[in-house]
Amino acid sequence: MTPDIHRIAVNTGGGDAPGLNAVIRAVVRSAEQHGWEVLGIKDGYNGLFEENGIVRLDRSAVRGITHLGGTIIGTTNRGDPLRWSVDNEDGSATFIDRSQEVIDTLATHEIDALIAIGGDGSLSIAQALFEKGLNVVGVPKTIDNDLAATNLTFGFLTAVETATDALDKLHSTAEAHERVMVVELMGRHAGWIAAAGGMAADGDNDIPILILFPEVPFERHRFMAAVKQKVKTYGYCSVVVSEGLRDHQGRFLSDQGLRDAFGHAQLGGVASVISTMVKDDLGLKYHYAVADYLQRSARHIASLTDVSQAYAVGQAAVELALRGKNSIMPSIVRTSNKPYRWRIGEAKLSRVANREKMMPASFITRDGFGITQRCRTYLEPLMKGEDYPPYRNGLPRYVRLKNTAVPKKLKTPFTL
Amino acid sequence: MTPDIHRIAVNTGGGDAPGLNAVIRAVVRSAEQHGWEVLGIKDGYNGLFEENGIVRLDRSAVRGITHLGGTIIGTTNRGDPLRWSVDNEDGSATFIDRSQEVIDTLATHEIDALIAIGGDGSLSIAQALFEKGLNVVGVPKTIDNDLAATNLTFGFLTAVETATDALDKLHSTAEAHERVMVVELMGRHAGWIAAAGGMAADGDNDIPILILFPEVPFERHRFMAAVKQKVKTYGYCSVVVSEGLRDHQGRFLSDQGLRDAFGHAQLGGVASVISTMVKDDLGLKYHYAVADYLQRSARHIASLTDVSQAYAVGQAAVELALRGKNSIMPSIVRTSNKPYRWRIGEAKLSRVANREKMMPASFITRDGFGITQRCRTYLEPLMKGEDYPPYRNGLPRYVRLKNTAVPKKLKTPFTL
Numbered sequence: 001m002t003p004d005i006h007r008i009a010v011n012t013g014g015g016d017a018p019g020l021n022a023v024i025r026a027v028v029r030s031a032e033q034h035g036w037e038v039l040g041i042k043d044g045y046n047g048l049f050e051e052n053g054i055v056r057l058d059r060s061a062v063r064g065i066t067h068l069g070g071t072i073i074g075t076t077n078r079g080d081p082l083r084w085s086v087d088n089e090d091g092s093a094t095f096i097d098r099s100q101e102v103i104d105t106l107a108t109h110e111i112d113a114l115i116a117i118g119g120d121g122s123l124s125i126a127q128a129l130f131e132k133g134l135n136v137v138g139v140p141k142t143i144d145n146d147l148a149a150t151n152l153t154f155g156f157l158t159a160v161e162t163a164t165d166a167l168d169k170l171h172s173t174a175e176a177h178e179r180v181m182v183v184e185l186m187g188r189h190a191g192w193i194a195a196a197g198g199m200a201a202d203g204d205n206d207i208p209i210l211i212l213f214p215e216v217p218f219e220r221h222r223f224m225a226a227v228k229q230k231v232k233t234y235g236y237c238s239v240v241v242s243e244g245l246r247d248h249q250g251r252f253l254s255d256q257g258l259r260d261a262f263g264h265a266q267l268g269g270v271a272s273v274i275s276t277m278v279k280d281d282l283g284l285k286y287h288y289a290v291a292d293y294l295q296r297s298a299r300h301i302a303s304l305t306d307v308s309q310a311y312a313v314g315q316a317a318v319e320l321a322l323r324g325k326n327s328i329m330p331s332i333v334r335t336s337n338k339p340y341r342w343r344i345g346e347a348k349l350s351r352v353a354n355r356e357k358m359m360p361a362s363f364i365t366r367d368g369f370g371i372t373q374r375c376r377t378y379l380e381p382l383m384k385g386e387d388y389p390p391y392r393n394g395l396p397r398y399v400r401l402k403n404t405a406v407p408k409k410l411k412t413p414f415t416l
Numbered sequence: 417m418t419p420d421i422h423r424i425a426v427n428t429g430g431g432d433a434p435g436l437n438a439v440i441r442a443v444v445r446s447a448e449q450h451g452w453e454v455l456g457i458k459d460g461y462n463g464l465f466e467e468n469g470i471v472r473l474d475r476s477a478v479r480g481i482t483h484l485g486g487t488i489i490g491t492t493n494r495g496d497p498l499r500w501s502v503d504n505e506d507g508s509a510t511f512i513d514r515s516q517e518v519i520d521t522l523a524t525h526e527i528d529a530l531i532a533i534g535g536d537g538s539l540s541i542a543q544a545l546f547e548k549g550l551n552v553v554g555v556p557k558t559i560d561n562d563l564a565a566t567n568l569t570f571g572f573l574t575a576v577e578t579a580t581d582a583l584d585k586l587h588s589t590a591e592a593h594e595r596v597m598v599v600e601l602m603g604r605h606a607g608w609i610a611a612a613g614g615m616a617a618d619g620d621n622d623i624p625i626l627i628l629f630p631e632v633p634f635e636r637h638r639f640m641a642a643v644k645q646k647v648k649t650y651g652y653c654s655v656v657v658s659e660g661l662r663d664h665q666g667r668f669l670s671d672q673g674l675r676d677a678f679g680h681a682q683l684g685g686v687a688s689v690i691s692t693m694v695k696d697d698l699g700l701k702y703h704y705a706v707a708d709y710l711q712r713s714a715r716h717i718a719s720l721t722d723v724s725q726a727y728a729v730g731q732a733a734v735e736l737a738l739r740g741k742n743s744i745m746p747s748i749v750r751t752s753n754k755p756y757r758w759r760i761g762e763a764k765l766s767r768v769a770n771r772e773k774m775m776p777a778s779f780i781t782r783d784g785f786g787i788t789q790r791c792r793t794y795l796e797p798l799m800k801g802e803d804y805p806p807y808r809n810g811l812p813r814y815v816r817l818k819n820t821a822v823p824k825k826l827k828t829p830f831t832l
Contacts, residue, residue, distance in 0.1 A: 166710055170709055170710070181709065269685075269688060269706075271706075272685060272688075287708055287709050288706065288708060289706055289707060289708035289709055289710050290687075290704070290705055290706040290708075291705060291710075292703055292704060292705035292706075293586055293597065293703050293705055294582055294586070294705050294707075294710075
């Protein structure tokens with residue numbers, strides 16, 4: 001990559017994270033300081049095809065977007081340009097490689113570098129495009145916190161705030177009602193968000209929380225014994241369950257062989273599965289909540305650290321481009337626990353792609369249902385500070401992208 | 417009731433509501449101003465039996481409790497003292513009337529009046545105890561807002577904040593992902609909370625929201641046509657569904673004849689039922705969230721009006737007792753929409769017990785999936801103002817009751 005940059009593009013991939021718009025805002029503001037123009041590619045790479053979603057992002061376009069959930073430029077829907085799905089007439093699908101089209105369309109619009117914001121999958125695509133000649137800087141994003149080569153990822157902390165807040169409040173309800181309260185949290189492979197649920201209990205707050213991590217194979221009898229013990233001691237119990245909980249055979253608990261009236265398999269959601277087991281095995285009453293996308297988009301209790309770090313990695317991505325770096329991403333490096341200090345580092349995209357950072361075994365208690373002091377030491381400093389959104393008439397103030405499209409430039413359209 | 421009061425008792429019944437502790441605090445502080453002592457009865461009426469849960473509530477006991485979810489004195493678990501369930505040896509249950517025991521134990525502790533906080537069921541019990549000679553003042557509570565004789569009930573507004581916040585954020589996620597986003601909200605009989613979900617869309621925010629009210633029988637074909645239309649126009653759709661949604665035969669949608677591997681009936685939760693239908697009928701991707709108890713206990717985005725009204729009805733209950741009123745409750749009377757003004761009124765408990773206030777037909781649009789301007793006029797002024805809880809180290813600050821038990825006084829224990 002040459003530092004001689006005039007125009008950059010930015011896109012986002014995968015699920016939402018509260019800081020996405022903060023990154024976009026940081027990229028636009030930093031780029032403008034260097035006199036660069038920024039184009040947003042809508043819906044991942046989809047906006048490039050037929051040039052249907054290439055929008056001008058300037059300072060006014062990104063004003064007030066930080067507090068908005070979602071991402072103002074959309075994200076990947078049909079997915080990977082390297083494996084683009086085309087429907088055949090017989091109903092089957094063929095996968096074609098449209099990466100050259102991506103590279104050519106970016107070149108036509110005189111884009112000197114792409115800043116690709118995303119998780120494992122999106123950064124792998126960015127790395128593949130780099131190998132085909134595109135200048136790319138990645139920005140690590142996932143609420144699951146399971147990206148390699150960075151101490152944490154933005155989005156995670158706000159999911160954590162949603163989780164701990166829910167746990168804290170649900171617990172007080174559970175106590176008043178003598179029930180088992182189950183909360184399903186995100187985390188398909190790694191239990192970082194679930195672990196944070198455990199932070200609601202500490203030396204000051206002796207409250208009964210059992211955590212079901214995706215890293216720990218589920219054993220029904222052991223779990224029921226633990227619930228029984230907690231209910232005996234405290235009169236109630238809160239259960240945090242990761243959506244990705246599996247048994248010893250690696251099967252998701254959410255696939256319990258449920259069949260509807262027509263015999264179709266039915267994925268019930270792991271919270272309802274666990275709740276039903278508690279009722280069947282122990283005869284206890286339960287309530288369950290499924291936080292689902294509320295964790296991704298819950299900007300109303302965003303973590304201040306989360307938003308600050310999102311903004312910082314956005315800025316850093318622009319600076320890496322300015323310094324002529326390529327196939328790289330800014331990472332978050334922790335330099336101190338007390339007081340919490342962090343700085344921006346850098347990591348090769350190839351070190352990040354297709355890897356997952358699971359919870360270390362030393363973060364999970366020996367019984368498999370709790371977090372250790374070491375895990376607390378990691379999480380504790382991350383959870384300080386709130387960043388409330390502006391409210392108007394009691395509703396979160398909602399800003400939308402003006403969507404100023406850039407004039408099309410391709411003389412001959414790509415045809416499939 | 418005689419105004420000559422020295423000691424009052426307070427208890428809470430039914431599900432949680434964010435303002436419960438604000439009411440308790442108001443009762444204690446107001447009573448102390450009149451030189452009265454306040455005893456809290458734990459777990460509804462259960463704390464009276466064997467005098468196992470009668471606690472002294474003074475100013476220091478109620479400090480900092482307003483921001484806590486749940487209720488510091490617990491709520492009814494085994495339920496109704498008039499129909500107290502006793503397990504027989506053969507596994508069956510017999511119901512006995514323990515109301516005299518309630519009245520006698522309160523008399524032994526020299527309680528001059530009981531302030532009973534609760535919804536329809538709890539207030540009906542309070543009214544029955546009054547008819548048997550107890551001095552009672554009720555305090556209306558339900559997050560569902562379906563109590564008769566009051567313009568609204570505390571708890572509702574905070575549930576509404578949770579709902580609209582979720583909707584607003586989910587919508588932005590839906591837009592970025594081209595999905596159908598389903599959110600299950602509370603409301604077993606009345607769709608007030610679901611209606612509030614519709615407030616996320618207005619003239620400024622043209623976003624596609626379909627509401628499924630318990631008041632409107634579900635018709636699968638009509639609903640699917642509406643979803644299809646919204647997705648065609650907007651590219652996505654948000655769906656708000658009340659837990660109490662029913663079909664024309666009055667059957668809950670959540671009971672869909674699902675059977676597990678052993679043939680047991682399985683209540684799936686209405687959100688997953690609706691989501692599966694959307695996938696089956698329209699082939700659209702979906703995500704669903706179940707807010708469940710998060711709506712009851714979400715003190716982190718409590719409505720300021722909600723907490724103010726909770727405090728006011730608590731104060732008013734004490735004043736009604738002071739004025740010698742009996743079998744009565746303070747109500748909330750709206751005196752102006754713009755600016756929103758309200759005052760405390762009074763209503764006979766007999767007017768409230770065993771009635772439900774459904775959404776008026778004029779609040780629901782003709783297609784059955786939206787709210788009218790009239791409904792907006794009702795809801796709009798209610799949603800202004802936030803009341804954030806104190807945070808410490810990024811976690812909501814958590815206060816617990818000291819649980820100072822009162823010495824037992826009964827010379828001969830009640831035996832069953």
